[in-house]
Amino acid sequence: MRTRANKQSGATIKDVAERAGVSAMTVSRVLNGESRVRDETRERVLEAMKELDYRPNISARSLAKARSFFLGLLYNNPNPGYVSELLVGMMNRCRQAGYHLAIEDSGSTDSHWANAVEMVLRTSNFDGVILPPPVCDFPSVRNALEEMGVPYVRIAPEQDRDAQPSVITDDREAAERMTQYLLELGHTRIGFIQGDTEHGSSRQREAGFRAALEKAGIALRDEWIQPGRYTYRSGLVAAENMLRGDDRPSAVFASNDDMAAAVVAVANKLGLDVPGQLSVTGFDDTQTATTLWPQLTTVRQPIAEMSAASVDILTRALERGGEDSDVEIRLIPCELIVRGSTAPPAA
Amino acid sequence: MRTRANKQSGATIKDVAERAGVSAMTVSRVLNGESRVRDETRERVLEAMKELDYRPNISARSLAKARSFFLGLLYNNPNPGYVSELLVGMMNRCRQAGYHLAIEDSGSTDSHWANAVEMVLRTSNFDGVILPPPVCDFPSVRNALEEMGVPYVRIAPEQDRDAQPSVITDDREAAERMTQYLLELGHTRIGFIQGDTEHGSSRQREAGFRAALEKAGIALRDEWIQPGRYTYRSGLVAAENMLRGDDRPSAVFASNDDMAAAVVAVANKLGLDVPGQLSVTGFDDTQTATTLWPQLTTVRQPIAEMSAASVDILTRALERGGEDSDVEIRLIPCELIVRGSTAPPAA
C-alpha cells in the first residue's frame, strides 16, 4: 500500500474520467486547455474535478512530457537588495508562464561552482537555468550547463554578450551620464570607487566614468580611484583612503549604493557635510539608496524588470523546443535618479 | 519521437543496468544507497553510470515514490535583508537533506493568500511548505494547507505556538533586555516605534519594552509610542512625530533596524548627534544595522539558523511519514548586540 505523501484526496485522472463518463485522455485535454473538446463535455469534466477535489500530479505530468516546469536560479550574489528584487520579478513571471522557480546557491566562486552546478543539475531536472551576475560570467558554470545541455539565460553578462540569450544593461552609458551630471554641477575633482572585479558591471561602470572625464578633458588622479568589492565594508576603506587629508575630491562616484552609503558614513565621521562639502553618488538604486539620509543620487537599474525579462526569454526558448535558434537579447536601459546627496561643489 | 527537453545524454536506469550487467532494480538500489548490494556490484554500477553520464530522472522517481523532494517557501515579507538570510539558511539545509527549495510569493495579504496558496499547491506537489512571518499567522493560509493535507512548518509564529511544528524566538525577552540596557545607561525618557501590526513579532517586542519600563517604575508617554510598519518610510514619520519639539526622548527603541535607520536619518536632519544627544536601537541585526553610521545597537536574530532549523523540522517530519506525530518546536534565542548608536544620555 502506497502512502500518498501529499495527497489527501488521492483522486487521479482516471477517477475524474470515470465520474465524468469520459476517458482519461479527455480529462487530460481539458486540463491542458487543449482544443477539440466539446463545451458540454468540458463542463462535465470540470465539475467532476471539482467534486473529487482533483489535483493533477505534477510528477506524472513531468515524466510524460519530459519537462519539469521548474526553472533554477543559480546565485551567489550576496547583495540582499539585489537578490530580493530579482526574485520578485522572476516569481511573478514564472507564475504567469506556468513555471516554478527553484533557487540554488553555493557560497563559493567559479571553480567550486562547477561542481556545485553539476550536483544541482544531477538532482533536479530543471528545464532551464537563470544566471544572474556574477555567476553569468563564470566560465566553468557555463561549460557545465552546456555540456549537460541545459538551456540558460544570463542577466547582465559581460562576456559573449550575444552568444547566448541574455538580458543586458547599459551600465557603461549610465555611468557616463552620471559622471556628466557631476561635471555639469561644476565638479572637476571627482573620485571613483570600483566594484568587485568578479562582476563585469565593475568594468563597465568604470569605463563610463573614465570616458566622461576624458571627453571633458579632465585628468584622472590615481589616488582618487580606489578599489572596492561592492560591499559596505570595502567602501569604508576606499572612502577613508580617498577622503583623509585636505586634498580631497568634491564628489565621489561609488560603483554601487552600499559603497556610497559607506562614503556617506565616512564623510559624517570626518565632519564633512553631504552634499554641501561632498557630493556622493551610487549605482543600482537598491533600498539602501533611499534608506540613507540624505537619499542617494544614483542610477536606477530596473532589476525586477530585468529578471522578469530573463524568465520570458527562457520560457519562450523552451516553448520553441530549443531548435529555432535565434538568440534573444534584451536591453533594459538604466535611468539617472537625482536625489539629495549631490550638489554643486562648495565655493 | 519524444524531445528530451533537458537530457542531452538520455541514458535511463535501464541503459545503466544493461551496461553493468544487472537489473534496473539493482541500479535503483545503488542510487538510493540501499543496503543489500555487493560491493563489487555497486562498483560496476557506479562505473556504468559514470560512463553513460547517467542522470536519474527526478520526475520518475517522484512519481514512483509519491514524493517530490521539493519544499515550498511561501513568503511575502518585503524586507530584503530578512528574506535573503532566510534563503541562505534554507538552501544549505535543503541541499544537505536532498531537497530542493522553490519559492512562491503573492504580494497581497491574508484573504488573497488563500487563493494564491491553493493555486500554488494545485500546481506544485510540494512535500511540505515553510511559512515565515507574517504568512505563518494568516489563518486562511493555514486552513488551506490543512485542508489540502500539506505538512508545513512555521517560523516565528505568534498564534498557536505549539499546535504545529515551529521555530520560535524569544522576541519578548530580548526586547525587555534591550530596554533594560537603555535603562542601565541612564535613560528614562525612551521612545518606542511599533512594528507592523500584521507581524506577531510587533506585539512581542512592544510587550517586552513595556514590561521593562513597568518593572523600572517608569510611566509611558503616549506620544513617545508611535506606530510603524517595519518600513523605513514608516519609521521616518514616526521619528518625526517623536523628535520634533523640545520635549523629546533621549533614546528611541525602534522595532526593527530599518526603522532605526530612519530615526538616525531624522536625527541627522534635526542636527541631533547620535548617540550624543539621542540613542537609537534597532532589532534584527540585518545588514542595515552595520551599513549605517554609527552602527546600530540591536538585537541579533539568527535568521539563517532559524530557517535552517525549519527545514530540519519539516524534512524530519516528512521522513517519519507524518504519522508519529509529536509536534517539534525549536526555540532559537536572540542576542543583544551593542554598537555605536547608544550612549548614556546627555547631562
Add this chain to the structure above:
DNA sequence: ACCTCGAATGCTATCGCTAACGCTCGATAG
C-alpha cells in the same frame, strides 16, 4: 546428502499522465 536461511538480485506491476494514433459519426461535396 538434504534442508534451512538469509543475503543478493531479478521480475512484474504499477505510479499518474500524455503522445500518437485510431475510431466514430455527422456534415459536406460530388
Add this chain to the structure above:
DNA sequence: CTATCGAGCGTTAGCGATAGCATTCGAGGT
C-alpha cells in the same frame, strides 16, 4: 447515395523509476 473529411473522443503504449514479492545461491546445521 456514397466518398471524404475533420471534430471529438478513446485505446494503447509508454515516460523512468520503485515497491513488493519471487528467485537464486552459497553457507552452515544435522
